[in-house]
Amino acid sequence: MAILVIAEHDNQSLKAATKNAVTAAAKIGGEIHVLVAGSGCANAAAEAAKLAGVAKVKVADAAHYADQTAENIAALVVANAAGYSHIVAPATTNGKNFAPRVAALLDVAQISDIVGVESADTFVRPIYAGNALATVQSADTVKVITVRTTGFEAVAEGGSAAVEAIAAGPDLGKSKLVSRELTKSERPELTAAKIIVSGGRGLGNGENYKTLLEPLADKLGAALGASRAAVDAGFVPNDYQVGQTGKIVAPQLYIAIGISGAIQHLAGMKDSKVIVAINKDPEAPIFQVADYGLVADLFEVVPQLAAAV
Amino acid sequence: MKVLVPVKRVVDYNVKVRVKSDGTGVDIANVKMSMNPFDEIAVEEAVRLKEAGIASEVIVVSAGVAGCQETLRTAMAIGADRGILIESDADLQPLAVAKLIKAVADKEQPQVVIFGKQAIDDDSNQTGQMFAALQGWPQATFASKVVIADGKATVTREVDGGLETLEMALPAVVTTDLRLNEPRYATLPNIMKAKKKPLETVKPEDLGVDVAPRLKTLKVAEPAKRQAGVKVADVADLVSKLKNEAKVI
Ligand SMILES: Cc1cc2nc3c(=O)[nH]c(=O)nc-3n(C[C@H](O)[C@H](O)[C@H](O)COP(=O)(O)OP(=O)(O)OC[C@H]3O[C@@H](n4cnc5c(N)ncnc54)[C@H](O)[C@@H]3O)c2cc1C
Numbered sequence: 267m268a269i270l271v272i273a274e275h276d277n278q279s280l281k282a283a284t285k286n287a288v289t290a291a292a293k294i295g296g297e298i299h300v301l302v303a304g305s306g307c308a309n310a311a312a313e314a315a316k317l318a319g320v321a322k323v324k325v326a327d328a329a330h331y332a333d334q335t336a337e338n339i340a341a342l343v344v345a346n347a348a349g350y351s352h353i354v355a356p357a358t359t360n361g362k363n364f365a366p367r368v369a370a371l372l373d374v375a376q377i378s379d380i381v382g383v384e385s386a387d388t389f390v391r392p393i394y395a396g397n398a399l400a401t402v403q404s405a406d407t408v409k410v411i412t413v414r415t416t417g418f419e420a421v422a423e424g425g426s427a428a429v430e431a432i433a434a435g436p437d438l439g440k441s442k443l444v445s446r447e448l449t450k451s452e453r454p455e456l457t458a459a460k461i462i463v464s465g466g467r468g469l470g471n472g473e474n475y476k477t478l479l480e481p482l483a484d485k486l487g488a489a490l491g492a493s494r495a496a497v498d499a500g501f502v503p504n505d506y507q508v509g510q511t512g513k514i515v516a517p518q519l520y521i522a523i524g525i526s527g528a529i530q531h532l533a534g535m536k537d538s539k540v541i542v543a544i545n546k547d548p549e550a551p552i553f554q555v556a557d558y559g560l561v562a563d564l565f566e567v568v569p570q571l572a573a574a575v
Numbered sequence: 576m577k578v579l580v581p582v583k584r585v586v587d588y589n590v591k592v593r594v595k596s597d598g599t600g601v602d603i604a605n606v607k608m609s610m611n612p613f614d615e616i617a618v619e620e621a622v623r624l625k626e627a628g629i630a631s632e633v634i635v636v637s638a639g640v641a642g643c644q645e646t647l648r649t650a651m652a653i654g655a656d657r658g659i660l661i662e663s664d665a666d667l668q669p670l671a672v673a674k675l676i677k678a679v680a681d682k683e684q685p686q687v688v689i690f691g692k693q694a695i696d697d698d699s700n701q702t703g704q705m706f707a708a709l710q711g712w713p714q715a716t717f718a719s720k721v722v723i724a725d726g727k728a729t730v731t732r733e734v735d736g737g738l739e740t741l742e743m744a745l746p747a748v749v750t751t752d753l754r755l756n757e758p759r760y761a762t763l764p765n766i767m768k769a770k771k772k773p774l775e776t777v778k779p780e781d782l783g784v785d786v787a788p789r790l791k792t793l794k795v796a797e798p799a800k801r802q803a804g805v806k807v808a809d810v811a812d813l814v815s816k817l818k819n820e821a822k823v824i
Contacts, residue, residue, distance in 0.1 A: 336714055340708060359733070359735045362700050363704065363717075366700070366702075366703075366704035367707065369670065369702070370673060370709050373670075375669070376669065376699075377790065378701060379698065382576070392698065395698070397591060397594075397797075397798070398601050398790050398797065399796050401794045401798070402790045402791065402793065403790065403797070404790055405791065406789050407586075441715065441743040441747075442742045442743070443741060445740045448736040477821065478710055498754060503737060503738075504738065504752075505736060511752075513735070518823045519817070519821070529591055535810075540822075540823050542817070553803060554801075554803045555801045556803065557804035557805075558805060558816055559806045559807065559822065560806070560810070560813055562809075570810040571814070574814045575814060575818075
């Protein structure tokens, strides 16, 4: 049995989510190979080769993999699927984009967002915004899986896998990247941060979000997050959204400020180690999951908090 | 140009589901059912394409129990022209649904199929991508902006790092994210009109699709409950607890 993990990377370096996917693969058990498809991605491949437990890194380097379009990536994965019992990708927007395509081309189910491995064919995954955990068994010959990164530790380094070039598939030319507007930030990445300062509608506007939360996040070395309401209202870009349909996070410390705690928001952060809630409404549902709740006007206490930490 | 929009009937997003005590699933008897919110956004987008003179007809399709008729009527009240129910009591998983929609698309020949990015019950986020693969069509998932012109779709997508814009030739698949649009409320006259719009019912067998599930649910459990903690008196108390008790700062 061998497992093919599809690496997430930006051509230069490997994304952290790949490391969680490798851990999930190790739990399934079997020889682990990592596929790095990209353009000028030798460095990302070299990083993958260093991950503990990885036996081989396969690199498909071609211009038409630079942008990770789902059609080309899925076709490449399918062309290289023979001999693998499992195809595993992190449940990032990229993994979610191509993995179902791979599964359909192989005529198998796809198992989304696993948080646990019971055996080689049985997995645990959240449903209903994490209000239930389903244990599902696959009858397919190949299991195509996406891994919720918060469900598995990142694998350590210490490996020295062989790196092997493989042939690129044809450029299907079905979709073309026109532009990319990536949020630039000096802060840690939301899904990898140890501390997250997250703001909701209670902040009122984007200016308040900035002037109140940024100094606190700077002091704590934290990433910034937000509720859907804050994103919808334009306080912050879409990639700040934490929740059922945004990012799933599990930092050491999550500070929810002016967030009510709707189930869709809780779905994205309730596995955080410590949760702090600051809200002026003592009945806000966020207090039901908070380890430390401060019932107060955020405009008054957030600057105090930034000064005190 | 026809636009096809698959819609799913799910437990309403305001309902907090309960896991059945025998661990066989969640209790959905007597709970409010609604159209999956992402599919509502998909219907709205299709109707706007028709209003803009880009689409000629908006067809909605739902696979599931007889009650999905309601979901189709809701979609027609938003402005879809007609509905197709693929009626089945089976546990329809994403791959099976993608094949059913493919059978409908083969007949209807839409140029654009707009799916919701995920259903809020099984949270799979698969069906649109699977359908695109079966058709050999391009896809743009998690859309926050869709422009259709000159036989092409230009779609802005919400991705982990921010936004990206893709261009694809039609026919193509789009899956919706939350910020694509804000669906309108169906007005009473439109709800009445929707009742008279055509709704056709077919069975998976009629479409020649094998819908046997590939995944078997062995059990459904409640996640570990988080205990509510304490209320702190003030900022000083909070900082002291975070430093000395939780030791996270
Ligand atoms: C299909 C679907 C998917 C969704 N996905 C997500 C998701 O992924 N993530 C997500 O977050 N939401 C999601 N939602 C939305 C979710 O249901 C809530 O609407 C949203 O989380 C609310 O955001 P909020 O807590 O910022 O706003 P509100 O619920 O309006 O809460 C604002 C809070 O701020 C407090 N407040 C106001 N002023 C002050 C003050 N001066 N000081 C202190 N506190 C103050 C209020 O007491 C209140 O509790 C989704 C909804 C749907 C239908």
